[in-house]
Amino acid sequence: MREITICRLCSACCPVKVEILEGKIQGAQRITNFEKTITCPKLLQAKDIVYSKKRILRPLLRNSISEDFKEVTWNEALSFIAEKIEKIKKDYAQQSIALLRGMAADWGSSWDYSVRFMSALGSPNAIGNGSVCFVAREMAHTYTYGSITIPQVKDSKCIVIWGKNDRNTAPTMAEAIIYAKEKGAKIIVVDPVKTFFAEMADLWIKIKPAHDGALALGLMKVIVDEALYEIDFINNYCIGFDSLCEFLSKIDIQEMARLSGISVDELKEMARLYGKTKPACIIDGNGIDMQTKVFQTTRAISILRALTGNIDIEGGDFIPQPIPLKNIQLRDLVSSIPSVMVDYPLFEKFHPTWGLHGQSCLIDAILEEKPYPIKMLFVQSGNPAVTMMDSHKVRKALEKLDCLVMIDMFKNKTAQYAHVILPASSCFEKTQINRAYTRNSFIMLQKKVIEPVGESKGDIEIIFELAKILGLKDYFPWNSVEEALDYQLQPTGLTIDILLKNPKGIWYEKPRFRKYESEGFKTPSKKVEIFSERLLYGGFDPIPFINGFNQNPISFSNNREYNFIGISGERVNCYTHSQFRHVTELRNIEPEPYIDINPLDAETLKIKEGQMLRVSTPKGKIEMKARISHSIQKGVIKIAWGWGEESDSWNLNFLTDDELRDPITCTPSGRSFYCKIEKLGD
Numbered sequence: 262m263r264e265i266t267i268c269r270l271c272s273a274c275c276p277v278k279v280e281i282l283e284g285k286i287q288g289a290q291r292i293t294n295f296e297k298t299i300t301c302p303k304l305l306q307a308k309d310i311v312y313s314k315k316r317i318l319r320p321l322l323r324n325s326i327s328e329d330f331k332e333v334t335w336n337e338a339l340s341f342i343a344e345k346i347e348k349i350k351k352d353y354a355q356q357s358i359a360l361l362r363g364m365a366a367d368w369g370s371s372w373d374y375s376v377r378f379m380s381a382l383g384s385p386n387a388i389g390n391g392s393v394c395f396v397a398r399e400m401a402h403t404y405t406y407g408s409i410t411i412p413q414v415k416d417s418k419c420i421v422i423w424g425k426n427d428r429n430t431a432p433t434m435a436e437a438i439i440y441a442k443e444k445g446a447k448i449i450v451v452d453p454v455k456t457f458f459a460e461m462a463d464l465w466i467k468i469k470p471a472h473d474g475a476l477a478l479g480l481m482k483v484i485v486d487e488a489l490y491e492i493d494f495i496n497n498y499c500i501g502f503d504s505l506c507e508f509l510s511k512i513d514i515q516e517m518a519r520l521s522g523i524s525v526d527e528l529k530e531m532a533r534l535y536g537k538t539k540p541a542c543i544i545d546g547n548g549i550d551m552q553t554k555v556f557q558t559t560r561a562i563s564i565l566r567a568l569t570g571n572i573d574i575e576g577g578d579f580i581p582q583p584i585p586l587k588n589i590q591l592r593d594l595v596s597s598i599p600s601v602m603v604d605y606p607l608f609e610k611f612h613p614t615w616g617l618h619g620q621s622c623l624i625d626a627i628l629e630e631k632p633y634p635i636k637m638l639f640v641q642s643g644n645p646a647v648t649m650m651d652s653h654k655v656r657k658a659l660e661k662l663d664c665l666v667m668i669d670m671f672k673n674k675t676a677q678y679a680h681v682i683l684p685a686s687s688c689f690e691k692t693q694i695n696r697a698y699t700r701n702s703f704i705m706l707q708k709k710v711i712e713p714v715g716e717s718k719g720d721i722e723i724i725f726e727l728a729k730i731l732g733l734k735d736y737f738p739w740n741s742v743e744e745a746l747d748y749q750l751q752p753t754g755l756t757i758d759i760l761l762k763n764p765k766g767i768w769y770e771k772p773r774f775r776k777y778e779s780e781g782f783k784t785p786s787k788k789v790e791i792f793s794e795r796l797l798y799g800g801f802d803p804i805p806f807i808n809g810f811n812q813n814p815i816s817f818s819n820n821r822e823y824n825f826i827g828i829s830g831e832r833v834n835c836y837t838h839s840q841f842r843h844v845t846e847l848r849n850i851e852p853e854p855y856i857d858i859n860p861l862d863a864e865t866l867k868i869k870e871g872q873m874l875r876v877s878t879p880k881g882k883i884e885m886k887a888r889i890s891h892s893i894q895k896g897v898i899k900i901a902w903g904w905g906e907e908s909d910s911w912n913l914n915f916l917t918d919d920e921l922r923d924p925i926t927c928t929p930s931g932r933s934f935y936c937k938i939e940k941l942g943d
Contacts, residue, residue: 262280262281262282263278263279263280263281264278264279264281264708264710264764265277265278265279265292265708265764265765266279266688266689266706266707266708266709266710266764267688267695267697267698267705267706267707267708268289268291268301268304268307268688268689269688269695269707270301270303270304270307270310270688270837270841271303271430271837272364272430272837273301273430273431273432273433274695274697274698275291275292275301275304275432275433276291276292276705276765276766277289277290277291277292277304278290278292279307279689279710281710281711284711284712285308285312285711286307286308286311286312286689286710286711287308288305288307288308289304289305289307289689290304291304291432291433292765293432293433293436295433295436295437295439295440297436297439297440298432298436299428299432299435299436301432301834302834302835302846302847302850303834303835303836303837303841303847305846306841306844306846306847307689309844309845309846310687310841310844311687311689311690311711311714312714313671313843313844315671315672315843316670316671316684316714316715316717317669317670317671317672317682317684317717318684318714318715318716318717319332319333319334319684319715319716320332320333320334320335320337320338320681320682320683320684320716321333321338321681321682322337322338322341322680322681323680324680325680326660326677326678326679326680330682335716335726338681338683339726339727339730340730341680341681342664342666342681342727342730343730343731345637345663345664345680346358346382346637346731348663349636349637349663349664350383352636353633353634353636354383354633355382355383355384356383356384356385356386356595356598356600356633357384357633357634357635357636357637358379358382358384358386358635358636358637358638358639359379359384359386359387359388359601359623359626359635359637359638359639360375360378360379360384360386360387360388360638360639360640360641361388361390361620361623361638361639361640361641361643361645362375362387362388362389362390362641362642362643363390363640363641363642363643363644363645363648364390364394364642364643364837364838369693369694369695369696369697369698369699369707370586370693370694370695370696370721370746370749371693371719371720371721371724372389372616372696373588373589373590373614373749374589374720374721374724374725374737374745375387375641375720375724376590376591376592376614376616377589377590377591377724377736377737378724378727378728378733378736378737379595380590380591380592380594380595381591381594381728381733381736381737382731382733383594383595383598384595384598385592385595385596385598385599385600385617386600386601386617386623386635387616387617388601388602388616388617388618388619388620388622388623389615389616389617389618389620390618390620390643390648391615391618392608392618392619392620392621392923392926392927392928392929393550393551393620393649393650393928393929393931394547394550394618395409395547395550396612396615396618396926397550397555397556397559397608397618397923397926397928398545398549398550398555398559399612399615400556400607400608400611400612400925400926401555401556401557401558401559401560401563402559402563403611403612403783404560404611404784404790404793404795404796405560405563405564405567405784405789405790405791405793406563406566406567406572406580406782406783406784406789406790407580407782407783407784408580408581408783409581410563410566410572410573410578410579410580410581411578411579411581411701412542412543412544412577412578412579413540413542413574413575413576413577413578413579414434414437414438414441414542414544415437415440415441416441416540416575416576417441417446417540417541417542417576417577418445418446418447418538418539418540418541418576419446419447419449419534419535419538419539419540419541419542420438420441420442420446420447420448420449420541420542420544421449421450421451421535421541421542421543421544422438422448422449422450422451422452422458422462422544422546423451423452423473423543423544423545423546423548423549423562424451424452424473424545424546424547424548424549424550425452425544425545425546425547425548426452426454426456426457426458426546426831427458427544427546428456428457428458428834429457429831429832429833429834430546430547430832430834434544435457435458438458438544442461447463447464447534447538448461448462448463448464449462449463449464449465449466449531449534449535450462450464450465450466451466451468451473451476451531452465452466452467452468452548453467453468453469453470453522453828453893453894453897454828454831454892454893454899455891455892455893456831456892463534464527464530464531464534466521466523466527466531467522467523467894468521468522468523469520469521469522469523469826470815470826470828470897470932470933471552471553471554471814471815471930471932471933472520472521472522472814473521473548473549473552473554473558473562474554474557474558474561474805474806474810474814475516475517475520475521475810476517476520476521476523476528477558477561477562477564477565477805478509478512478517478561478805478806479512479514479517479518479521479528479532480528480531480532480535480565481505481509481561481564481565481568482509482512482514482517483514483528483529483532483533483536484532484535484536484565484568484569485505485506485509485568486509487532487533487536489532489533489536489537489568489569490536490568490569490570491568491569491570493570494567494570494572495567495568495570498567498777498781498782498788498789499567499788499789499790499791500786500788500789500790500791500792501790501791501792501793501803501804502791504791504792504803504804505564505791505792505804508804508807514528514529520810522894535565535569536568536569539569539571539576540571540574540575540576540577541569541571541576541577542571542576542577542578543562543565543566543571543578545559545562547832548932549562550928550932551650551829551928551929551930551931551932552814552923552928552930552932552933553812553814553921553922553923553928553929553930554810554814554923555923555926555928556923556925556926556928557802557805557806557925558805560793560805561805561806564789564791564805566578567789567791572777572789573774573775573776573777574774574775575774579701579772579774580776580777580782581700581701581702582701582702582769582770582772582773582776583699583700583701584698584699584700584701584702584704584753584769585752585753586694586699586749586750586752586753587748587749587750587751587752588613588614589748589749590614590616591736592616599632600617601617601619601622601623601625601626601632601635602617602619602622602927603632604622604927605619605622605925605926605927606799607795607796607799607801607925608925608926608927618926619926619927620645620649621649621650621919621922621927621929622927623635623638624649624654624655624658624919627658627659627661627662628654628657628658628661635662636662636663636664637662637663637664637665637666638659638662638664638665638666639666639667639668640665640666640667640668640669640675640679641667641668641669641720642668642669642685642720643669643675644673644674644675644838644839644840644906645659645675646659646673646674646675646677646678646905647673647674647675647839647903647905647906647912647914648838648839648903648905648914649914649919650914650917650918650919650929650930650931651880651914651917651918651919651929652881652905652912652914652915652917653880653881653915654919655914656678659675659678660678662678664680664681665678665679665680665681666679666680666681666682666683667679667681667682667683668682668683668685668720668723669682669683669684669685670684670685670686670687670717671840671843673839673906674839674905674906683718683723684715684716684717684718685717685718685719685720685723686713686714686717686718686719686720687714687717688707689709689710689711690709690710690711690712690713690714690717690719691707691709691713691719691720691721691722691742692706692707692708692709692719692742692743692746692757693707693719693720693721693742693746694706694707694746694749694750695707698766701772702768702769702770702771702772703766703767703768703769704753704755704760704766704767704769705760705764705765705766705767706757706760706761706764706766708760708761708764719742721742721745722742724737725737725739725742743757753769755767755769791804792804799925801924801925812921814930814933815930815933815934815935816878816917816918816920816921816930816933816934816935817878817879817918817934817935817936818935820879820935822937823878823879823934823935823936823937824896824935824937825862825896825897825898825935825936825937825938826896826897826898826933826934826935826936827876827878827897827898827899827900827916827933827934827935827936828897828898828899828900828932828933829899829900829902829913829917829931829932829933830854830857830899830900830901830902830913831899831902832902832903833850833851835847835850835851836851836903838902838903839903839904839905839906840903840906842903842904842906842907853885853886853904854885854886854900854901854904854911855885855886855887855888855901856874856876856885856886856887856888856898856899856900856901856938857888857889857890857892857893857898857899857900858874858887858888858889858890858893858898858938859889859890859891859893859894859895859896859897860889860890860891861895862895862896862898863887863889866938866940867940868887868889868938868940869887870887870888870889871886871887871888872886872887872940872941872942873885873886873887873940873941873942874886874887874938874939874940874941875938875939875940875941876898876900876916876936876937876938876939877916877936877937877939878916878917878918878934878935878936878937880915880916880917880918881915881916882915882916883900883910883911883912883913883915883916884910884911884941885900885901885904885910885911898936898938900913900916901913914931916934916936917929917930917931917934918930918931918934919931
């Protein structure tokens with residue numbers, strides 16, 4: 262029997278066909294409309310992941326992190342949690358309880374119920390990981406034209422891939438890029454690393470890590486100076502163009518090219534190719550995230566879309582038409598209580614349902630007890646002991662907690678600090694509304710295709726159980742997850758039953774282009790805000806970098822002892838962050854981590870292939886084997902990502918910094934940092 266659902270083994274949210282035999286998964290494959298398809302190794306190993314011997318199948322409990330875990334009943338685990346919560350509330354306050362959410366459980370309906378639970382509990386501190394992921398970029402898009410855009414790759418004539426490698430992270434988008442390229446589209450890749458798409462690009466811009474903002478300013482200057490902009494769109498639908506032109510007139514193109522690490526000719530070539538080719542789209546990605554300039558850099562890239570008139574047109578960058586779900590988060594219940602993100606008010610409140618995403622602020626609050634102590638933490642589908650910047654600092658914070666509750670399928674490094682682990686179901690064992698399929702017109706159900714393995718439960722069901730034992734049932738009046746999802750779907754007129762009868766999904770409404778002509782943009786002015794009054798009143802640059810770059814965006818830049826730029830390696834498609842390295846077939850694809858180094862640097866330092874290297878920063882050190890590679894620039898090393906789950910000596914985040922941050926989104930500079938290299942032995 263074959264069932265259709267959505268895979269959530271990573272954030273790509275691919276529709277899949279799952280082969281079921283006697284109630285068990287036998288295999289799965291992606292559903293795609295393209296002839297040239299990309300195979301996902303994780304999906305091929307879905308059976309081994311779901312039925313892994315390392316899965317947690319019953320609740321685990323211990324009174325102290327110095328003890329061993331023991332299996333207990335759900336009632337015992339929930340009763341322990343309830344006692345801890347009541348003690349924290351009595352000794353401190355309900356806001357001293359927080360929830361930290363990772364990416365593994367999806368950002369759809371399950372996130373809404375986690376926020377609702379925390380609101381009902383009386384704490385505003387439901388925290389996501391968006392400060393180091395796309396939510397910081399989404400805010401910049403939103404402040405410019407009201408929403409993050411969706412590149413219409415298949416119909417585009419010029420595709421700019423800026424800091425992203427969808428070959429490894431979003432197979433459907435990668436297939437669309439390949440399709441467009443074969444149809445004649447021009448490809449521009451902005452990346453310090455030679456990726457799959459840089460190999461096929463018409464133009465590869467080898468940007469200096471963390472200097473994307475300078476490149477974006479240089480591109481704007483060329484587009485304005487050479488009149489490559491769409492004057493009708495600008496005159497009718499933008500504000501602040503004259504102020505931008507005045508600012509750009511003072512910009513030195515030579516300096517922008519120098520900062521970007523490229524030549525003026527390369528900068529002009531990119532500006533002309535993008536500016537003259539219609540329609541064009543920009544795919545911005547995680548390469549821009551984890552930078553201290555992520556917000557203004559993304560604002561600058563967003564303005565490029567507006568200057569060229571590529572917003573909300575066929576083949577351009579589409580303004581989405583979200584599915585109108587009911588907001589169930591109850592954040593008004595805690596609106597009077599300051600959150601741990603009190604120092605970043607714009608990021609805290611920019612979106613009605615995204616919630617709080619300044620995860621570094623949570624660590625600060627635990628360690629410094631400001632604005633109040635955080636004493637208890639739920640970690641849902643995350644691994645902060647490995648994946649957050651400055652692991653030494655994060656682990657010190659986790660050790661300080663009175664109680665840590667994990668909700669996950671597997672033990673990970675964070676489990677070393679946990680008192681309770683609640684067994685979560687995989688994406689194939691639960692029904693929920695997937696956020697990727699509600700943000701724009703088309704909706705498809707993530708359907709349960711097998712029963713939960715062992716005593717595991719879906720994330721929403723776990724929230725229901727926690728609410729019940731804490732006396733919060735009135736806030737969760739539904740008798741089943743499906744009933745609750747139907748409640749969220751009420752504004753659409755759809756139901757779970759309707760979606761089940763349409764497993765391949767439903768178009769809630771057909772895409773409409775140039776909506777701004779009749780509706781305007783979802784900004785205070787109803788126009789594209791090149792100049793942002795909101796940012797000006799908030800004390801920030803109303804035009805990106807109008808007051809300069811202020812500081813070097815790369816950590817530890819003032820220490821001459823650290824003469825290499827270290828960058829975190831891309832996410833390879835056999836793993837998702839720190840997950841799945843226990844799966845034998847996936848481990849065979851990439852058995853161990855490497856430090857990629859340019860051949861010229863290797864020759865200078867007399868480094869051989871496979872030689873052990875030590876990389877250090879003021880925060881710590883790690884050791885990995887060298888891999889000599891032309892994919893990386895001279896003076897830069899690329900360090901494999903996510904391997905800290907396997908060994909502390911491989912933990913990239915022992916090198917990263919959490920002190921230098923984006924002033925708007927509190928994003929630390931985890932993507933790039935200055936470091937030094939030492940050879941170990943011969």
